[in-house]
Amino acid sequence: MDVQLFIPCFIDQLYPSVAFNMVKVLKKAGCNVKYNANQTCCGQPAFNAGFFEEAKSVCKKFLEDFKSDDYIVAPSASCTGFVRNYYGKLFENSSLVHDVKAIGERIYEFSDFMVNVLKVEDIGASFEGTATYHDSCAGLRECKIKEEPRKLLAHVKGLQLIEMEDTTTCCGFGGTFAVKFNPISVAMADQKIGHALDTKAEYLISTDMSCLMHIGGCASKKGAPIKSLHLADVLASGWEE
Template identity: 45%
Template sequence: MRVSLFVPCFVDQLTPQVGLATAKVLKRLGHAVEFRSAQTCCGQPSFNSGQWDVAREGALRTIEVFRGAEVVVGPSGSCVAMIKKFYPELLKDTPHLAAAEDLAARTFEFSEFLVNKLGVTDVGAKFAKKVTYHDGCHALRELRLKEEPRQLLRAVKGLELIESEEGESCCGFGGLFSAKFPMISTAMVQVKGGALARTGADFVVSSDPSCLLQIGGWLSREGKPILPLHIAEVLAHDA
């Protein structure tokens, strides 16, 4: 299969290794991977801020960028949910609805793609560490992905998966929410990050780089001995 990568802005600018790891795993499974460099942002910050006109332009651009792609795979539940769930909503009363639904049907979150589309749970990774998993809210509740990432992690050689309290609680990122209401966002990450740290895991793994930015940023500030890691980075680990 020829996979077109959908790389979130965060990943592009702050954690490029997540994008590279995603590609590495897909290539290891025998798929060709391309990156269409005309892509920018999916428009979610504007969408969430109520600026639907700006978001709509972003949606139309993204639809154009991925025209003809066999499948589009993104290492982010949040950005993929934007395409799969919210592009059709944004474009529902326009002539572009069919194109939005077409892209939505071809687009997958990384763990969703591996488990549900390819039927793969063991990607041949080794990672002898204790990890706990954080469900990003978009992956969990917009895309209904809960077991998929866990199946992948359980198949990683040497990896010990520990569930945390507050398992389904939000980390408090919420895009611009984290900066517009920093006190509420911080209270939320205190609850979530505290529970993650109490697991005693070496790493907190998630399919969402934006949650990891929030959780990792707080854990780092508090000096907690647990590091953020994207699931693609775990799955890319083979030594």
């Protein structure tokens, strides 16, 4: 199966290992992975900040960059959810409406694609440790993902997953929300970190590096003994290509 990669801006710039690990897992699952180096942003930052015309320009480029019929897989429910749920609003009644509908049906968050398209739950990973899982807002509410990452983690040898209290509550990042409303954002992260620490887990795992960046930064500043890991990092552990 041919698969196009969409690598979000912040993963490209700050956490490239997450992208490489996702590629490693997809290849083991039998995918022919392709990467269009012309890709840039999905347009979400501009859209969320209220710059709709600027967002449309970026989104048009995204539609052009991914106009093949291949599945598109991203290590981010946030970006995937934006393309699926908001491109239609931006391009309503435009000549691109059919392209928007088609791309919304082809783009998948990584765990959703693994479980619901490839029908793979056990990739042969092993990872020693205890972990708790954070449901990102975009994963739950925009991509309807909850059981998919848990099914994948349940097959990781050596990993014990412990559910934390209020796992579905927002971590406080929300993109520009963390900048505009910093005290509220940090308080929400502190609550999330507290629930994670209550489980005595060593690691906090999620599908969204944006959430993990925020939680991990706040945890580091507090000196909290918990490490953030993307799902792809866990699934790529314990085996060689």
